[in-house]
Amino acid sequence: MQELISVFKALSDETRLKMLKIFQKGEICVCDLVSVMDMSQPKISFHLNVLKEAGLIRDRRQGKWVHYSINDSDIFRRFLVLTVTEKITDETIKVYLSRLIKLKDMKNKNKCCK
Amino acid sequence: MQELISVFKALSDETRLKMLKIFQKGEICVCDLVSVMDMSQPKISFHLNVLKEAGLIRDRRQGKWVHYSINDSDIFRRFLVLTVTEKITDETIKVYLSRLIKLKDMKNKNKCCK
DNA sequence: TAATCATATAAACATTATTTGATTTGTTTG
DNA sequence: CAAACAAATCAAATAATGTTTATATGATTA
Numbered sequence: 001m002q003e004l005i006s007v008f009k010a011l012s013d014e015t016r017l018k019m020l021k022i023f024q025k026g027e028i029c030v031c032d033l034v035s036v037m038d039m040s041q042p043k044i045s046f047h048l049n050v051l052k053e054a055g056l057i058r059d060r061r062q063g064k065w066v067h068y069s070i071n072d073s074d075i076f077r078r079f080l081v082l083t084v085t086e087k088i089t090d091e092t093i094k095v096y097l098s099r100l101i102k103l104k105d106m107k108n109k110n111k112c113c114k
Numbered sequence: 115m116q117e118l119i120s121v122f123k124a125l126s127d128e129t130r131l132k133m134l135k136i137f138q139k140g141e142i143c144v145c146d147l148v149s150v151m152d153m154s155q156p157k158i159s160f161h162l163n164v165l166k167e168a169g170l171i172r173d174r175r176q177g178k179w180v181h182y183s184i185n186d187s188d189i190f191r192r193f194l195v196l197t198v199t200e201k202i203t204d205e206t207i208k209v210y211l212s213r214l215i216k217l218k219d220m221k222n223k224n225k226c227c228k
Numbered sequence: 229t230a231a232t233c234a235t236a237t238a239a240a241c242a243t244t245a246t247t248t249g250a251t252t253t254g255t256t257t258g
Numbered sequence: 259c260a261a262a263c264a265a266a267t268c269a270a271a272t273a274a275t276g277t278t279t280a281t282a283t284g285a286t287t288a
Contacts, residue, residue, distance in 0.1 A: 001201075001206060002128075004198065004201055005126055008122045008123075009122075012123040012126050014116075014119065076201075084118065087190075088115055088118070
């Protein structure tokens with residue numbers, strides 16, 4: 001039961017739901033999330049850890065960077081994440097999305113995280 | 115988004131999940147829940163209110179008593195409640211269930227809430 | 229209509245979650 | 259291998275939730 005509760009608790013926070021929306025656009029590293037969401041790095045790491053402990057996302061270290069993405073190994077969690085990202089409009093995170101696009105453009109020009 | 119969060123928050127508590135398990139056996143009034151769960155009446159009322167505000171249950175007043183039951187008007191909430199009650203075994207609330215059965219027996223003998 | 233019963237609400241307190249600022253760990257690169 | 263960078267962790271401050279005790283409200287019944 002505690003495992004189930006940890007999933008619902010992870011989904012009970014605006015910042016974390018917005019993170020899931022961002023993850024839906026693909027894998028992202030902590031430093032990029034920090035700049036996209038404009039929040040302190042410890043805060044971002046804290047929320048990532050809550051999502052990870054709940055089994056909703058997974059991490060992958062690549063050199064200095066740790067990339068996070070949606071964990072699709074469990075169907076119940078997948079369903080929840082899918083429903084959440086569907087119920088929340090892109091409009092809600094439009095500021096983040098535009099920063100994300102800028103970031104990706106910059107990476108193509110070799111300026112960050114490469 | 116806050117509405118969605120209120121649903122997940124409501125599901126993020128052991129007492130409330132156990133309540134949903136009990137509701138699955140049918141409508142129940144506050145006083146019966148108090149004796150079945152052996153918790154203070156304000157505590158029960160507090161948690162019932164959280165579930166109600168999240169749209170997961172509904173209430174129906176009948177005389178002095180207020181009966182609560184699962185609100186099946188929304189399919190997403192229905193799915194969540196169904197999944198939750200499926201993932202949590204009856205074993206988890208066996209003490210409550212045996213009290214519930216005793217209560218129902220007593221009611222047939224006209225001893226309570228009638 | 230006064231007494232009683234069921235439930236809700238409020239205030240005070242306890243517990244848990246989140247945020248912040250500082251520090252540590254792990255990795256790469258000059 | 260020292261400096262620099264990315265991310266995690268920790269302790270302290272703050273905010274949000276849950277619990278308890280006391281009181282209020284609403285309905286029934288004697």
